[in-house]
Amino acid sequence: MTQPHATHPRGRIEIICGSMFSGKTEEMIRRLRRAVIARQQVQAFKPAIDSRYHVEKVTSHNGLHFEAQPVARAADILDVVDPLTDVVGIDEVQFFDAGIVAVCEQLAEHGKRVICAGLDMDFRGLPFGAMPELLARAEDVHKLHAICVVCGEEASRTQRLIGGRPAAFDDPVVLVGAAEVYEARCRQCHQILAVSELAAMQGGH
Numbered sequence: 409m410t411q412p413h414a415t416h417p418r419g420r421i422e423i424i425c426g427s428m429f430s431g432k433t434e435e436m437i438r439r440l441r442r443a444v445i446a447r448q449q450v451q452a453f454k455p456a457i458d459s460r461y462h463v464e465k466v467t468s469h470n471g472l473h474f475e476a477q478p479v480a481r482a483a484d485i486l487d488v489v490d491p492l493t494d495v496v497g498i499d500e501v502q503f504f505d506a507g508i509v510a511v512c513e514q515l516a517e518h519g520k521r522v523i524c525a526g527l528d529m530d531f532r533g534l535p536f537g538a539m540p541e542l543l544a545r546a547e548d549v550h551k552l553h554a555i556c557v558v559c560g561e562e563a564s565r566t567q568r569l570i571g572g573r574p575a576a577f578d579d580p581v582v583l584v585g586a587a588e589v590y591e592a593r594c595r596q597c598h599q600i601l602a603v604s605e606l607a608a609m610q611g612g613h
């Protein structure tokens with residue numbers, strides 16, 4: 409008997425989210441490498457804005473890497489994805505424009521397993537970019553935690569430090585960087601300066 413959607417049984421969206429240093433990229437690379445072992449055709453993408461470590465690879469903070477094509481806009485992924493590709497990995501998905509939701513949906517509808525890794529929250533602790541929409545639509549969500557560098561508990565948030573001080577709430581959301589600007593912290597140790605607090609510190613009153 410014919411099942412509905414039986415032509416594309418494997419299409420799905422998986423999201424790996426969490427703070428910086430929680431192991432999102434490691435986990436995505438682990439899944440992509442296993443797909444390669446299973447002789448599936450794999451393609452990985454990253455936003456061109458992320459020039460840390462290596463331009464044509466996704467690289468974890470502890471040095472694991474996997475070949476990836478940098479793309480400027482979400483829709484560019486559809487231009488370069490091979491029809492025969494089984495598994496599509498997308499790292500730093502929070503940086504893509506809102507079109508990334510339709511791109512992931514379209515890939516999954518065409519039978520591809522789409523694995524996205526990205527920050528669920530920005531440095532203020534607010535939802536990042538298209539992440540909330542992707543989390544709602546995904547078949548599978550895996551939230552990872554780092555270790556809070558202040559107290560050693562599980563870290564759910566990313567602390568931005570500018571000149572050694574917590575960043576202010578009105579800082580720009582996008583600031584590419586790693587351990588020189590960011591730390592993993594738990595809810596209790598995470599700090600944001602209100603704009604007035606920063607002004608008071610800078611003005612010395």
Ligand SMILES: Nc1ncnc2c1ncn2[C@@H]1O[C@H](COP(=O)(O)OP(=O)(O)O)[C@@H](O)[C@H]1O
Nearest residue numbers: 428429430431432433434468469470554555592
């Ligand atoms: N505070 C921390 N908590 C956990 N892992 C950390 C921390 N700082 C550095 N690391 C390293 O970061 C690795 C995870 O890197 P990565 O997969 O790139 O994370 P993400 O993509 O979530 O930023 C860990 O395996 C560990 O070696």
Ligand SMILES: Cc1cn([C@H]2C[C@H](O)[C@@H](COP(=O)(O)O)O2)c(=O)[nH]c1=O
Nearest residue numbers: 427428429530531566581582583584585
């Ligand atoms: C919290 C936060 C992070 N970023 C940037 C910093 C890094 O370039 C990436 C996250 O990389 P990772 O693989 O998760 O370590 O995002 C940002 O631009 N804005 C933020 O608020």
Ligand SMILES: [Zn+2]
Nearest residue numbers: 556559594597
């Ligand atoms: Zn803490």
